[in-house]
Amino acid sequence: MTGLQPIAENVLLLSGDTHPKICSNVYVLEGPDSLALIDSGVDVPRLQAALKPLGKPIETVFFTHGHFDHVQAAIKAQINGQMAAADLDVIHELNAAWVNIQKPDFFTPFGNGRIRFTPFDLDIIPTPGHTPGSVSFFDKKHGILFSGDCKFADGGVGRADFWGSNAHELEKSLAKIDRLDYRLLAPGHGPIEKRANRR
Numbered sequence: 001m002t003g004l005q006p007i008a009e010n011v012l013l014l015s016g017d018t019h020p021k022i023c024s025n026v027y028v029l030e031g032p033d034s035l036a037l038i039d040s041g042v043d044v045p046r047l048q049a050a051l052k053p054l055g056k057p058i059e060t061v062f063f064t065h066g067h068f069d070h071v072q073a074a075i076k077a078q079i080n081g082q083m084a085a086a087d088l089d090v091i092h093e094l095n096a097a098w099v100n101i102q103k104p105d106f107f108t109p110f111g112n113g114r115i116r117f118t119p120f121d122l123d124i125i126p127t128p129g130h131t132p133g134s135v136s137f138f139d140k141k142h143g144i145l146f147s148g149d150c151k152f153a154d155g156g157v158g159r160a161d162f163w164g165s166n167a168h169e170l171e172k173s174l175a176k177i178d179r180l181d182y183r184l185l186a187p188g189h190g191p192i193e194k195r196a197n198r199r
């Protein structure tokens with residue numbers, strides 16, 4: 001079992017690829033006294049074991065969207081989190097084909113268009129299509145785009161054949177992402193990818 005892989009200053013990746021079941025990547029943002037996650041994956045013991053060497057509690061989780069493979073560990077461990085209202089309001093419907101998830105009362109909608117978690121300041125970029133409330137998080141300082149299940153390495157794009165998906169919206173979201181000046185793509189599944197021809 002692999003542990004945390006540093007991908008930038010204070011940013012670590014717990015890859016979902018090595019998990020035996022379907023599980024998202026988990027990105028760990030390390031603050032001075034606590035941690036924030038981008039997506040939680042599904043496996044609480046694995047997450048706790050990976051984070052243990054950091055010796056800091058999880059303060060919150062910022063979700064790229066409401067699919068079970070990104071949120072289940074946070075629900076099981078009752079870690080508070082934030083998600084776009086458009087996914088939070090339909091989290092049961094989003095997952096009904098696979099698992100029974102009710103809207104947890106410790107998840108709240110994003111307050112505004114950005115996330116401040118010292119020393120991070122991330123833009124919340126609405127990138128609907130894969131789900132109605134899918135977002136990407138843009139870390140300008142590090143040049144990282146956390147793209148959830150909108151865009152993957154090797155030119156991969158999100159699926160648009162699930163409940164609430166919209167292929168036209170997904171295309172618009174991919175065009176929006178393309179205009180951002182990011183240098184590292186950090187998707188919800190699979191490897192991270194350096195962007196060619198960028199500073």
Ligand SMILES: [Zn+2]
Nearest residue numbers: 065067130149
């Ligand atoms: Zn998904």
